[in-house]
Amino acid sequence: MVPEGERGWCDSHCHLDYLVRGGEEASEVVASAREAGVDCMVTIGTRCDRLGELEALSHNFSGVYMSVGQHPCHVAEEGVVSASDLEVLCGGVKVVAVGETGLDYFRTREHKAIQEESFENHMVVARRTGLPLVIHSRSSGDDMLSKVKEGMEEGEMLAIWHCFDGSVAEAERALDMGMMLSFSGILTYKKREDLREIASWVAADRLLLETDSPYLSPEPYRGKTNRPSHVVHTGGVLAGCRGISEASLREILWENTHRIFWRMRGEGMG
Numbered sequence: 001m002v003p004e005g006e007r008g009w010c011d012s013h014c015h016l017d018y019l020v021r022g023g024e025e026a027s028e029v030v031a032s033a034r035e036a037g038v039d040c041m042v043t044i045g046t047r048c049d050r051l052g053e054l055e056a057l058s059h060n061f062s063g064v065y066m067s068v069g070q071h072p073c074h075v076a077e078e079g080v081v082s083a084s085d086l087e088v089l090c091g092g093v094k095v096v097a098v099g100e101t102g103l104d105y106f107r108t109r110e111h112k113a114i115q116e117e118s119f120e121n122h123m124v125v126a127r128r129t130g131l132p133l134v135i136h137s138r139s140s141g142d143d144m145l146s147k148v149k150e151g152m153e154e155g156e157m158l159a160i161w162h163c164f165d166g167s168v169a170e171a172e173r174a175l176d177m178g179m180m181l182s183f184s185g186i187l188t189y190k191k192r193e194d195l196r197e198i199a200s201w202v203a204a205d206r207l208l209l210e211t212d213s214p215y216l217s218p219e220p221y222r223g224k225t226n227r228p229s230h231v232v233h234t235g236g237v238l239a240g241c242r243g244i245s246e247a248s249l250r251e252i253l254w255e256n257t258h259r260i261f262w263r264m265r266g267e268g269m270g
């Protein structure tokens with residue numbers, strides 16, 4: 001729980017639709033998040049043909065927002081969605097971001113060309129709409145950063161590196177380009193002192209926090225199904241590495257979340 005009058009936590013990246021598909025009750029997941037003091041969540045699009053599920057979730061619950069995108073690992077299966085189609089889908093009432101999109105070379109580089117094509121389409125939409133781009137990058141930091149740099153040269157673009165798990169050099173490059181870094185439960189893992197070190201010096205106005213639930217549960221729930229309520233555990237570790245109180249961190253994260261996902265400000269906070 002968060003004391004009366006203080007800002008709540010924000011989960012900048014979760015997959016409520018996956019939790020529901022896994023058998024969880026959406027109302028219970030959202031209620032337990034609220035109980036834990038999480039007052040806003042962005043449920044992230046991974047396939048355009050399943051956006052209806054996200055629209056229903058964001059429509060049914062205040063404080064739940066959504067994004068529109070194609071996860072790099074789903075592009076081959078779904079087929080590349082054009083920039084103009086993505087842009088139309090972004091017109092939805094509670095759409096606050098474009099993505100997740102990006103490059104994932106972890107399993108295979110086989111679909112590199114179509115991942116790039118899809119990534120470029122999302123960047124076009126981020127520039128046209130001004131919505132922030134939610135970027136997924138796995139074993140692809142260098143290529144991803146080069147692509148985003150090119151994208152930014154075409155015009156102004158807001159960008160978030162979700163589930164940041166990169167090196168010092170990658171963090172520095174991303175920050176130089178104006179990107180936000182979003183930290184997930186990986187921050188709580190015992191061996192990831194390197195990531196906690198980076199999280200300790202990132203400029204305060206570039207920080208975001210996320211669960212990526214149902215994946216990447218933070219300690220002490222590692223290995224179990226993740227839920228938005230668990231963001232408080234990652235938040236506790238982040239506050240610890242920065243040497244600030246959880247209340248001050250929540251204040252910073254709330255401001256950052258509502259600045260980057262600027263469409264949240266146009267709607268009742270709930």
Ligand SMILES: [Zn+2]
Nearest residue numbers: 100136162163
């Ligand atoms: Zn991702």
Ligand SMILES: [Zn+2]
Nearest residue numbers: 013044100212
């Ligand atoms: Zn995700």
